[in-house]
Amino acid sequence: MVNFKNIYIMLTLVLLILINCKNVYAQQERAFYFSGNINQEYSNNWLRLPDSSSSKDGRLLSSIIIGYNLNNILQRWGFDLSYENRYLHYYNLNNYRRMEHHFSINGSINLDTNNILFLYNSFSIRNYDKLKLDNYIRNIVDIYDRIDLTHQLHFLIGYKNWIKNYQNSSLLESYLSHRLFTKINYYFNSTDYARVKLEYQLHRGNLYPGSSLINSTGGLTGSRYYAEILINKLWGKNLLTEFAYKFESDQPNDNSSNQNQNNFQGDENFEDLLIEDADFDYLKNQFNITLLVKINEKLSLFSFNVFQFKNFNSWIVNSNEDLRSDILFYNSLMMKYKFMSSLSLNLSFNLENDISNLNQAKYNSYKITSGIHFEF
């Protein structure tokens, strides 16, 4: 059961702090906002299993966001505080019913006319009704500095930190990653731009619950090198396109604890488990294509496509000593129809298909969603 007392305490604290800030920030513009989604969803394979028969179900998803936006009158700085409550109610797969709480702070401050510091923190709690061992708390900190070299050329440098703790499980290893990144954004004009991103990541532990990397000696550590090229273009007034290519190379670090832990096992049955241990020792090439078509002021269509090619360096899948190789295709088609100024009707179809030479990793799933989005 969800502990409402704890949620109440946290909400009271947030409100008290906000009231407290009221007079101190008398010179700022403030605005509360309230938005959310209520969706009815059906998937033929929520758990992403090779055999989907046991995991088809419908679910009700509700997401409510309460936020508070602070902006300095001279735009010197601004920040946004928000709390999102998400409830996922499965009709048959009772074990996976859960409540999620997401607290986030998003801020920026102009250090100089061409230098902006951004700070983002997101703290999440996931509480399953029954799978208590999979409950987790997660915190993501993102801090980066944007230097506008010219009006068209922006340089960014930053640090990102992930912590994920499965607090009820002594078997699951906490996940931790430190990410250093740099980006260059070049604007061809006010709408079209290209971006190059480079990132180095040091990570340890289980990104997903149920991973086989259970150990008591500190977890497997890996280094990841990441590069991305993104091109964004607005065609006329109604078509927005985005193309991205991402390359990732992950290597387990060469240390004694890793030598002992580098053993991979089979798959697990958890909804948000993609492929266990898929977070180590691989080469990944990924292409993203995003299309947004605005038919008229009320109706818009959106398509998000991912083609991912993942080749593992040391994961042998059969007696021929073939290495594991996955091709993942993800496609999301969405439609949004706005009505009554603050409401919109959403319909979406998501398809996810993993073709792998590891039988336990293969899956095919689709999801159909219809829902209402509101914003005040």
Place this chain on the structure above:
Amino acid sequence: MQMTNFLQKYYPFVLIFILLLYVQKSLCQVKAIDSLRISIATDEIVLSKLKSQKETISELFKSINNKIYEIKLKNTGNLLNNIKLSQYLKESNLYADSIETINSLVNRILLSLNNKYNSVITILNGMILTEQEKFKKETVAQKKIDIFNNIQDMEKEKQKFLDKLNINTTKINIETPVEIEAGDSFESVKLKIDILYDRINYIDKERNRLSESQNELKSEILIYQDMLDFLAELRLNIDEEQDFYDRDRVNQLRYQIRDIKSELSDNEIKLKNMGVEKNKCLYKIDKFKNYLDKLLKSSNK
């Protein structure tokens, strides 16, 4: 649930901490007034620099207009002169634009300064009231004198900002620096009317161009807003761990929208100023024509 356990356990302490924050509020007021003082001083420096820049550009504007009069007075129809004339007209419009931009910047800073003056006055009022309360309760004579002096200083400062506020309420007018000067002949006044008509044509063209660009910006905002909405929907389908798209993209979109909105409001101000300037030009044309009538009548007499 380490975090919630922590909160349950230490809830009273957190409440005490918040109460302490209330106590600290007066300290924050002092910090707020200090940062406002610094910000006011910076704005005032920028304002005086802008005013001196405006004077320099106004001089250049006058001199280029004089060159235009000279060429138009000669009225030779010479190709070289025509090229020079169109070049000077272009420069004259550029200077007029710069004066316009400075005027709108000055007006904006004046508005922001007025807000800041008001904020400082409000904070000072609060601080004076607090000090007056202290003064009533204080029994030690020396401390009473100190508090009284403090109140006096704050009253003086408040008066200073009130005076500044009163001066600033008289806003700077948007001027088209073409005026009838002593000794202007019939022809030169006619040429000045021509220049004003040129300016009106230019303003009309710019207004049309800007209005079109406003429509484009509005449709850009709509499509970016849609993109943000869809990415928010996508967030419900894709866990952040899947790393399919970069969350920074959402931030970048937000800032793009904010930039476009600020460009829209800047352009809105420009459009209004252009409208005002056009009316001023029309008013001046009427005035100059009346002056010409008077000149004609006096020459007939």
